[in-house]
Amino acid sequence: MHNKGPIKVEIRGEPGHFQLFRGGEPYTIKGAGIESGELQAFADHGGNSFRTWSVGSKNRSGKELLDEAQRLGLTVALGLPMGKEVWGFDYDDADAVAAQLAEVTAIVAQYKDHPALLCWVIGNELNFDYKNPRVYTAVNDISRMIHRLDPNHPTTTTTAGISATLLADIVARAPDLDFLSVQVYGELYNLPDAVQALQIPMPLMITEWGAVGHWEIESTRWGAPLEDNSSVKAANYLRGYSQVLAPLAGHVVGNYVFFWGQKQEKTPTWYGMFLQSGEETEAIDVMHYIWNNRWPDNRSPSLQDLQLDGAQAQENVTLVAGRQYAAQVFVAAADNHNLKFEWVIMREATATPGGGSYEPTPEILADRVEQSGLPRTTVTAPVDPGPYRLFVYVRDQRGHGAHANIPFLVVAGTGRVTTD
Numbered sequence: 001m002h003n004k005g006p007i008k009v010e011i012r013g014e015p016g017h018f019q020l021f022r023g024g025e026p027y028t029i030k031g032a033g034i035e036s037g038e039l040q041a042f043a044d045h046g047g048n049s050f051r052t053w054s055v056g057s058k059n060r061s062g063k064e065l066l067d068e069a070q071r072l073g074l075t076v077a078l079g080l081p082m083g084k085e086v087w088g089f090d091y092d093d094a095d096a097v098a099a100q101l102a103e104v105t106a107i108v109a110q111y112k113d114h115p116a117l118l119c120w121v122i123g124n125e126l127n128f129d130y131k132n133p134r135v136y137t138a139v140n141d142i143s144r145m146i147h148r149l150d151p152n153h154p155t156t157t158t159t160a161g162i163s164a165t166l167l168a169d170i171v172a173r174a175p176d177l178d179f180l181s182v183q184v185y186g187e188l189y190n191l192p193d194a195v196q197a198l199q200i201p202m203p204l205m206i207t208e209w210g211a212v213g214h215w216e217i218e219s220t221r222w223g224a225p226l227e228d229n230s231s232v233k234a235a236n237y238l239r240g241y242s243q244v245l246a247p248l249a250g251h252v253v254g255n256y257v258f259f260w261g262q263k264q265e266k267t268p269t270w271y272g273m274f275l276q277s278g279e280e281t282e283a284i285d286v287m288h289y290i291w292n293n294r295w296p297d298n299r300s301p302s303l304q305d306l307q308l309d310g311a312q313a314q315e316n317v318t319l320v321a322g323r324q325y326a327a328q329v330f331v332a333a334a335d336n337h338n339l340k341f342e343w344v345i346m347r348e349a350t351a352t353p354g355g356g357s358y359e360p361t362p363e364i365l366a367d368r369v370e371q372s373g374l375p376r377t378t379v380t381a382p383v384d385p386g387p388y389r390l391f392v393y394v395r396d397q398r399g400h401g402a403h404a405n406i407p408f409l410v411v412a413g414t415g416r417v418t419t420d
Helices: 039-044 062-071 094-111 134-149 164-173 186-198 230-248 282-292
Strands: 009-012 019-022 031-033 049-051 075-080 117-122 158-160 180-183 204-208 252-257 303-308 318-320 324-331 340-347 376-380 386-395 401-411
Touching: 009 117, 019 252, 031 252, 049 252, 062 075, 062 094, 075 094, 094 117, 094 134, 117 134, 134 164, 186 204, 186 230, 230 252, 230 282, 230 303, 230 401, 303 386, 303 401, 324 386, 340 376
Parallel strands: 031 049, 049 075, 075 117, 158 180, 180 204, 204 252, 318 401
Antiparallel strands: 009 019, 303 324, 324 376, 340 386, 386 401
């Protein structure tokens, strides 16, 4: 392993036959998006590269992040900050654009020679609700600056999805980029058709993929999206990789699964591969299998179904305020013993920042569900009518967990309410 100085990274080949090289050798990314997640666990599971959305994180400076990556034999696709139109940044404001370029230039000069650096990620999903294509002129100016200062690391920008119009903007305005990074969730399965139809001329990387997005999935009649449980999600990770990403090798030169950590986005469990309390879920088992071609010795608990008042989430579960109802989760794996079950009721999230921006975690109603520690419990419907969500967290004694939730609507009344 190199201990100091930059290691040259490049992409060689032609459309359909691209390959990433690092230090003159082919480099296969085993990647995840990591903000403040545990890097040691990532390395232990066989990961070798992670992407960030900023230079540092809340508990590590950029140098500390890169130094720790180097110590663990990892590389970093380092995120460079750029303003978004959706946040109010004006790409017609020449002074603001120049100030941003100067800020990013200083970052590149500081980190360009670090041996753990893999590539530069210029902004994140700058196309999210964008109308001004000059954002990609600014991206190109940053890429040109990087290539002047740093001949050793390629440049990219990430997009939320891909379309003919977006691709045309990027090809015309940001030709200096070395490759394009696309972020897709449920749309992952349409990616092969998009690659063929759009005839994308540059190498691709998939810098976010994993769960089906909360905007892409079936909802209750009151608009609450139906989240897959952790076992269904894990199966989707495996299917997405084997059916889409692996066959696209040559077009796609690497991928970073989302998200090696935990975050509140629509729910506390939708995108993270860990529980908030730190346990690993089945999605990590899957990535271990993908990265090592074998399953981990200790597997996470596997779930089948969660029911509230005898109904599943898609049955539009409606409860009467103040009444009591039974809930039960069904564990799939018979060898899961010594499991503990935690039940939580939360108000349905109302924040809609979009694009992965910060969301506050909804209120927990601790007195509305019995903590039996068992796979079944009693729910007392909240007094205030409105939308809520029942969560169950399943934990073993070896640092693994599982989760499921079911949205429900509370109504006032005295008569029995049917679930559909």
